[in-house]
Amino acid sequence: MIEIREVSRRGFLQGIASAGGFVLFAGSAAAALWTEQSAGGAAVSGQPVLQPSIFLGIDTDGTVYIVAHRSDMGTGVRTSLPRVLADELDADWKRVKVQQADADERYGSQDTDGSHSVRDFFDVMRNVGATGRLMLVRAAALHWGVLESECTADLHTVVHGATSRTLGYGELASAAAKVPVPKKEELQFKPRSSWRYIGRKVESYDIVDRCTGRPIFGMDLHQDGMLYASVERPPVLGGKVKSCDDKETLQVEGVRQTVQIPPFKPPHLFQPLGGVAVIADNTWAAFKGRKKLKVTWDNGPNSSYNSDQFKNELLETVRKPGKVARNLGDVDAEFAKGGKTIEAEYYVPHLAHASMEPLVAVADFRNGKITTWAPTQNPVGDQETVAQILGLKKEDVTCHVTLLGGGFGRKSMSDYVAEAAVLSKNIGRPVKVVWTREDDIRFDYYHTVSALYFKAVLDEHGKPSAWLQRSVFPPIGSTYDVSSTYGGREELGMGFTDVPFDIPNHRVENGPAVAHVRIGWLRSVANIYHAFGVQSFADELAHAAGRDPLEYQLALLGQPRTVADVKTPPGYALDTGRLRRVIELAAEKSEWGKRKMGKGEGMGIAAHRSFLTYVATVVQVEVSDTGAIRIPRVDVALDAGTIVDPDTVSAQFEGAAVFGASLARTGEITATNGAINQSNFHDYQVARIQDAPFHTNVYIVDSTAPPAGVGEPGVPPFAPALCNAIYAATGKRVRELPLSRNGFS
């Protein structure tokens, strides 16, 4: 749980003091908090009179300003969290203006990853809303000379019921600013039945901008006097420039100069990769000049990396015992008894994020300070990385956040912002570094490559009496420590050590693997390969046992219970009853077992809990004689606890099905001699409209449980559900992704 230091006055004053000489009651708001930086760079100052918290301001004209401190990459968080605050404030949504926060630790975590936003800030937003409402009510009571308890808030006004007098929030703002900020213990919250916005559909805040071509994204940034840069980076991780001939580059119309960026010092963390930057008057000139560079590289030791060979190494490793990450009962003793034994190995390759907006950042270094603008998931991470690389104090680094044209985890890694910062300092001008699609795919922090091994012995009912599962993958830890080879607790907790099956003997192991490319987070992270292995193997066992895969899933889960040995945040116990319920709901809605499947048609199911959300996915597939796949229908049931906007949640799961279809059908990054083979959408294919599920139906369990994640949990069950459907349709078991490697198209 996040501590609400912002609503205590002490915390508020401290916070404001560090923002630079702000007087609480003077009505001169801290400009840093209330300066909206549009992508075009124009500053719009709100300067609201009443500021109960750094998240909220109310002006005398009744405008309510709510700070969006998390990054919106398409999840709608710029709408959903402010809606929670507005609901508790009892504000009129039509009079709310949302302002994007700069990097500022006082907001709490701004690192928008891990499907955390609503989960971690739902209560924070309610606290702030309730604080503002109480201050307004108290101001009205003072004004009327009546008891506070006789006054109530009602849609942007405070009402004195006995005399039918009302005052608008704008009319009250100045008076409320003189009311002491209440203590947390004084706050009263609206009952769920009075929620105006939470749980209801609304247009997302920026939707008109998003449909009319407003310059809202990082790619649209523009600063006066800005130059453009494109960077030729070492093709192999850790490579260095041996020589660079830029004569022809400098002859290109619009090219100004070239700048060498030094290589990183290991570990690479979020440092720029190094290379040669071409600085020009426009993007095209920078691209064209870069093509004319003649650079030779010292590729270094990672040039030994060949992903085909590495795959065999991973498979060899996964066949050997690894470190035990979870153990129930005695798997070995049970295996020794013999019985029907099933083994299987699975493989999932590297993936690239490929957001539609390639990486881009603007930096402006002047007078020993730097300002950056970027479509970033992690502005404080940008601030820390830039400060460290330029040797600046954190307070001399200002990081602005634009809307993001997708992110999927890539834009939480700050190398692209740091690159712009290094270049701006070097050339003494504001500079915009634009990554090409080729850069975006070749210089990613890749989703790791993994191999998985499973073994189970079945009892007389066909249910496993012992189950062994093992994974190996170069871990994300390698980005922080080059010697890191074992999966971190967080990675293993993503669908591996938290498998909630009711199996008496169950062991989870992890083996070592060395990273040769940068490894990072990609939408749902380790859940992708873990769910693929676990849910494919469960389906294999169902068929081996001659049982219906859906009924078998329920049998594996056993009776509804809390899985005691899996650690969870308070209030989020792993409840197999909730997982059973989404399976049953998906079964019912998809008419599992009731719809007649023709030749080459089949249905598959997978269920997976991730980011504290329970999801079951049923995929229907059609496979032609030549292996062409069509996905006419997907049914997804989910329990994400309390939700803010059902339509936004639905959209995230529709999108996750498409993301899952992309990675399952064609998602594959490979390397030869350390360099990435793929470069653009012709060789790193993602789902197009005809490849995506034709229709995904989303069913949300009505729940009063605390909110859980929605951005990522739809992804993990999709690939195994699709492959299980392909097995049902064709009898062909897919143990290696993508499908394009298995004769399917």
Next chain:
Amino acid sequence: MVQLKVNGVAHSFTGDPEMPLLWYVRDILGLRGTKFGCGMALCGACTVLDRGKAIRSCVTAMSTVSGKDITTIEVLSLGGLHPVQRAWIETNVPQCGYCQPGQILQAVSLLNTNPHPTAKQIDEAMSGNICRCGTYQRIRQAIEAVSKEAK
């Protein structure tokens, strides 16, 4: 010298003839609603209209645009939201929205020539426009809604 019209305004260009229309529109004219996605006509983010027909501005060199009459996303809503934009908003199509100017102009181009496309025709017409957020089913629904409205 290259002479063309962009959003009804005549322009002349004397710079690098190899410069794609995309970068002319974005960096020189400052119309940044047209997006860069791939540079190879693979994703459709850069879609603009030439006399109502969708073209990929990222592979359209300035040397080839003489006499073209280009429409970008910025002016589609000049006289109020275009029916396609209205349908996009009503269907809550965009997630991140980065590809949507291209998707919207591609849909406008489709409906200009075929006001009542079938689902299959929609998929064929929209297959060159990638949406990584995965809004495809809502894109199809929105186009179908415009088609229905026009009946």
